Amino acid sequence: MKRFFLTTAIDYVNSRPHLGTAYEKVCADVIARYKRLAGFDTRFLMGDDEHSQNVYKQAIEQSLDPLAYCDQMEQVFRTAWRHLDVSFDDFIRTTEPRHRTGTTYLAQRIYDAGDIYEGVYEGWYCVSCEEFKQEKDLVDGNCPLHPTLKPEWIREKNYFFRLSKYQQPLLDHFRDHPEFMQPDTRRNEILRLIEGGLVDISMSRAGQSWGIPLPWDPSSVVYVWFDALINYASAVGLGAPEDTGRQMFERWWPADLHIVGKDITRFHAVFWPAMLMSAKLPVPRQVFGHGFMTINGQRMSKTLGTIIDPIEAANRLGVDPLRLYLVKEVSFGGDGDFSWERFDERYNVDLANNLGNLVSRVSAMAARYRSGAVRPTGARSDQLVRIAEQVVADYRRAMDAFMLHEGAAAAYRLIDATNEFIAATAPWTLAKDPASADRLTEVLFDAAEAIRLAAVLLAPIMPASSREILRRVGVSAEGLTLDRDGRWRADGERVLAQEGPLWPRKEQTIVTDNQTQAPSTPAPGTTPGTAAPGTPAPQSSDRISIDDFMKVEMRVAKVLAAERVPKSNKLLKLQVDAGTEHRTLVAGIAEAYEPDALVGKTVVIVFNLKPAKLMGIESNGMVLAASPDGGQPRVVTFEDPPPPGSRVR
């Protein structure tokens, strides 16, 4: 079996996880889950970076022993990642004995190779970056990434790693392995940096106790970055004395993929391979530098108050909606932005109105017309099958290249095509014609099969929702494989479950600038906002209860045809697609609208109104329209129309 070993950056534990660090972990998890689905024996490593001065300071400020502080933070991080359904196989801490073993081993090998020498470092050090800075790196004397914190001037005995010696080997490696650093924009940045010349770097710190002592000079500790990078190899047994450790290292090293943020690609694509080259160990196959998440367009920062807690974000609309947002809304490799309004909006569009509604409609029609059980009857819908096959091919290509957003978009093309398929085949019309019985069964089966396939493709992104959708369309979610389950399958009866909405629609929120706290959730079914100016607020005794309101079933409907009602100036006769059926309605809007202008528009209708005869025509429902005083009626429409049949509340 092919194997795949992937890692994320290990996080500094001086502060809690935030949406930016969570973004990295979720994207890496999507890749890990995709690789498992694609049949790879996958190992997914994450962890905590503990030997930082900031971590030490944080512990001292809290009057805690540093290790006890790190123990607490391990729980905080693990809890956050578990909450987000991140399926890591291993979690390493740099204070663990296995990491000390690996670090000591690698440092000694590099020392023995003659690539470490003693010297004195005199210059700037930014504690927040944990980086030695050259004068040219500073802006107005400050670190550009931490402008409010002055870098420290330090003079201390350091051991240096001969990075300069690896300039040519690194250039050769980049030339021979263009895939080593991705995406290409970041590869080019790093290549320019190497071509510009590499200087030797400090690999130790003197006079500190928090860290791993150098094996040849225990009065110094390994510099935190040198230490942290080694985690990837020590987690799979680097330097382990016993056979099991050695076998593990042989099995998993080199790593296939390191996923890290764009700010730390230099450490991963320059220092780390040079360290491994010096130790005569294989270098990782690929480093992927993702972009940064901003909040309302601003950098995430504690000082600016622009930190979002990923658990809070997940609790607002669900873990999977958050995962889908992070993956589908940001092109992986580039920067992305998060706002509460956009999160709510995408949830409504992609989940409540689109995928959720599709699952509900198909299971409702299966229940209504076929008591829930559907099966292929022989005349499958070739066009939908062709689209599905194309989507799977596009999805695989995108996911293999880590273009996660394109993978999500491919799955959504299948969902859109299934919605269109239902509108075009109109099962509610087929249901009226006994001669179309087999065709109706097949249409419902094909729609359910397309949903099944979309759920399989979405499994790495929305694991729990995918399982639930698969259950509702009557198939097992156990042991999915892309080869077997990622194909159109016409393999017998499926019993669909008709249950409540997967994602109830969320009322849109109004969020003020810079708001990083989730806006409070209004009571179910209520819309935040105020009455129109000049409209007196109803007395509480005049108000109706939510139960009364919910009796009115309003639905999204698409106008298919419109014509004037003969001998009437006011009335139009409309044919609409209301999701589960076509309806005829009569609406008093003829003075404001030409019939043709309404065709194709998406409107809102009251669906459960008793039929009424108007000018001899039976009207089955009512179109919602505003009636401004003295003005003409204006039909309620949408900027971003949801599919017909979506409930409006």
Ligand code: MSP
């Ligand atoms: N400890 C080092 C990594 C050592 S890896 C051998 C570190 N830690 S960190 O906690 O500062 O960052 C962890 C990861 O989160 C890094 O890959 C970093 O780029 C990423 N991110 C931090 N803020 C981020 C955003 N706002 N957006 C996306 N990723 C972000 O660096």
